[in-house]
Amino acid sequence: MYKGNFEAWGKIGRAEGFRGIYTGWGPTFFGYSAQGAFKYGGYEFFKKFYADLVGEETAYKYKTSLYLTASATAEFIADVALCPFEAVKVRMQTTIPPFASGTFDGINKITSKEGWGGLYKGLYPLWGRQIPYTMMKFASFETIVEMIYARLPGTKADYGKGAQTAVSFTGGYLAGILCAIVSHPADVMVSKLNANRQPGEAFGAAMGRIYKDIGFAGLWNGLPVRIVMIGTLTGLQWMIYDYFKIFMGLPTTGGAAPPPNKNVV
Known part of the structure; x- marks a missing residue:
C-alpha cells in the first residue's frame, strides 16, 4: 500500500486524521502488558530455576546458555497471553475502516465467526518471531552490559543508580537493534498471516502463498523504522525495569560477577 513510512503516515493522517496513526493501541496495550509480565517475570524465575538445577558454578560458566534457555521458556508462555490481542491489533491495522472499534469488540467478532481458534491462528509464527527475538534481547543485553562495565573504570558497584540505569538503556538499545x-x-x-490467511487454509500453504x-525482499519491508522503534522500546524497557528493581532494593540487571569462593574456569 505504501512505498515508505513517511508516505504511509501522511496518507493515513490525511485519510483518517491523527487518530488513525494510533489504530490498534488498545490491543497493543493489553497484549504487550500481559506478554511483558510473563516474559520479564518468567525470565527471572527460569533463570534462577535453571541455575539451581545445574548448580551455581556451572550456571556461571555457561551463563549465555542459561540466558538463552530461560528467555526462550519465558517467551513461549508469554506468547500464549499475547497472541489473541496481536490477532485483533493486526486486523484493526490492516482493514479500512478498522474491522473493530476496540479490543474486546475485536475479540467478540473473531470468536463469533471463527471460534477461539481464530485468536490463535498466528501463534506458531508468533513463536517463530518472538522466541528468537527474546533470546537475542536478553542474552545480548546481559552480554553487552557486562562488556560495558568491563571497559569502565572500577566495578559496577562503584556507579550510582543513575549511571547504572544509563548503562541499562544503552545496552537495551543496542540489544534492540539486534532483536529487530x-x-x-x-x-x-505474522502480520500477513493474520490479515490474509484464508479460512481453512493450512499453515504451511498460507506461508508458501x-x-x-x-x-x-518483502520479508524485510519496514526494517529501518522497526530498528528505531524496537531499539528505543527495548532501551526504555530495560531502563524502566532496572529502575523498578532499584526502587525495590534489588540489584540492576547485568554485570554478573563470578560465584563467591569458586574457581571458575
Whole structure:
C-alpha cells in the first residue's frame, strides 16, 4: 500500500486524521502488558530455576546458555497471553475502516465467526518471531552490559543508580537493534498471516502463498523504522525495569560477577 513510512503516515493522517496513526493501541496495550509480565517475570524465575538445577558454578560458566534457555521458556508462555490481542491489533491495522472499534469488540467478532481458534491462528509464527527475538534481547543485553562495565573504570558497584540505569538503556538499545534484525522476517509473516490467511487454509500453504507474493525482499519491508522503534522500546524497557528493581532494593540487571569462593574456569 505504501512505498515508505513517511508516505504511509501522511496518507493515513490525511485519510483518517491523527487518530488513525494510533489504530490498534488498545490491543497493543493489553497484549504487550500481559506478554511483558510473563516474559520479564518468567525470565527471572527460569533463570534462577535453571541455575539451581545445574548448580551455581556451572550456571556461571555457561551463563549465555542459561540466558538463552530461560528467555526462550519465558517467551513461549508469554506468547500464549499475547497472541489473541496481536490477532485483533493486526486486523484493526490492516482493514479500512478498522474491522473493530476496540479490543474486546475485536475479540467478540473473531470468536463469533471463527471460534477461539481464530485468536490463535498466528501463534506458531508468533513463536517463530518472538522466541528468537527474546533470546537475542536478553542474552545480548546481559552480554553487552557486562562488556560495558568491563571497559569502565572500577566495578559496577562503584556507579550510582543513575549511571547504572544509563548503562541499562544503552545496552537495551543496542540489544534492540539486534532483536529487530533477527525477528523482522517473522514479524512480517505474522502480520500477513493474520490479515490474509484464508479460512481453512493450512499453515504451511498460507506461508508458501504469501512468500510467493512478496518474495524474500518483502520479508524485510519496514526494517529501518522497526530498528528505531524496537531499539528505543527495548532501551526504555530495560531502563524502566532496572529502575523498578532499584526502587525495590534489588540489584540492576547485568554485570554478573563470578560465584563467591569458586574457581571458575
